[in-house]
Amino acid sequence: MSSEDLKRQAAARALEAVSDGMRLGLGTGSTARHFVELLGDRVRGGLKVICVATSEATQAQAEGEGIPMSTLDETPELDLVVDGADELDEQLRLVKGGGGALLREKIVASASKRMIVIADDSKKVAVLGRFPLPVEVNPFGLEVTRRQIAAAAARCGCTGELTLRQRDGKPFVTDGGHYIIDCHFAVLPQPEALAAALVAIPGVVEHGLFIGLATGVVLAAPGGLVELGQV
């Protein structure tokens, strides 16, 4: 079974948690893309939902599927967000932002009663950190912020290369107009302490550690689906 098949299976399971009248957050990335496609089928079949996207890319996909879309200003309370992740652990702590949408993803997740994460089982790790931690930063004072991230991380037991994310030879720019520094720490021994240290840095807009937000996880493995938390 291909990795895309596994992602679609996880997406299909999450769709079972959706019912008529729900206000939904739509995640970003290749796994969330399957969910939006499957949701589009259900909407065309008569399901009534209103949705908020976590990125311009997802907004465009959802509109193309004919899914009724809203904004967080019009719909500030959501019932459920379904999103992917770059890494997750047994405690449902996540690393997100591989697709660069972490800020909107976190705002949408914070507005939602429940967050179901969908992924193939390669994303589950014993200790977070194998996937470089994305940190969204203001372009102003980039080098100051980079040094402050390195110092704060070292106090939390994390060392490694900090690289400015690039696309086509230029800094990658998020939907919010910010840059992303990818932190290659290999392990994050104290995720909560690191999260608190990063948000205290003035130039840091947001970081990719999602702690206390996911309420359920659907992992697709070749042998079947594995669920963590409440799905």
Ligand SMILES: O=C(CO)[C@H](O)[C@H](O)COP(=O)(O)O
């Ligand atoms: O955080 C994200 C985007 O900012 C994605 O959810 C994450 O990168 C997972 O993507 P994929 O489903 O393509 O593996």
